[in-house]
Amino acid sequence: MRWIWFDRFEEFESGKRAVAVKNVTLAEDHLHDHFPGYPLMPASLMIEGMAQTAGILVGEAKQFSEKVILAKVRKASFDEIVRPGDQVRYEAEIEQLTESAAATTGRVWLGDRQIGAVDIVFSHIDQNMSGLDFPEENFVFTEEFMALLRTYRHNGEARVTL
Template sequence: MKLDIKEIMTRLPHRYPMLLIDRVLEMEPGKRIVAIKNVSMNEPFFEGHFPHHPVMPGVLIIEAMAQAAALFSFEGDSTVNPADRKIAYYLVGVDGARFRKPVVPGDQLRLEVSADRLSRTMCKYSACATVDGQEVAAAKLMCAIRALED
């Protein structure tokens, strides 16, 4: 299954400047996803990180992987939608994060995330980000699903 930006926006609550997924290339609901983030010099974080040598912050690479995870984890489950204003999908844990190479303007970040465990309240994932086939970041992620009060 592939998704364009319009379809992504119906599934995630994030918007500019925090929407970090541009396209989904592959998705197996409840199992895995391959998504793309096109990194442009126009990203607001490059203004301060760093003006003389722009580098995408590692925490935003982790956030992009978590957003990708949210897209495939509940696809096909009509009771849970990360874009629904009645639930919140929080990144609550990052283990073993490694950043191997800087991500710079012009790079295309390929995000590959697979589910280790999915439940109604807690999910665990293995995630990897690559640029031109080279790993730039990897981590184990944990996300929590919480009901929001009206």
């Protein structure tokens, strides 16, 4: 299984806002355990989906020069269950962005209904953990995540050049 919790960017405004969609399918093994006979998309994995959407938005804002790590989930609330066949939309906005960190607000949509909210604080770890050594390479934004950003197309043209 690959640790990618959305399928495609639908909108991407550099440094501001991104929308990603996730199609929930019974082909995902975890749904058969959560729960047997009653498959529900786990809220924890929707938080991860938002974190990946917002994390790439924050990373792109500084041209992926920083290692962006989830520092804190400020808030996560869900009002409805999500089932196989549903398409969830993660809408993330950058609220604050500094040299060392970023704060994002996020809304989770099912069709035209907002069904959740996930607000996150990210840390640029190289700026916050002085004294600790991290690998030189950017292990956060791997090729797998870069490929996700390239999935965004606007009017048939790539909007994000990497």
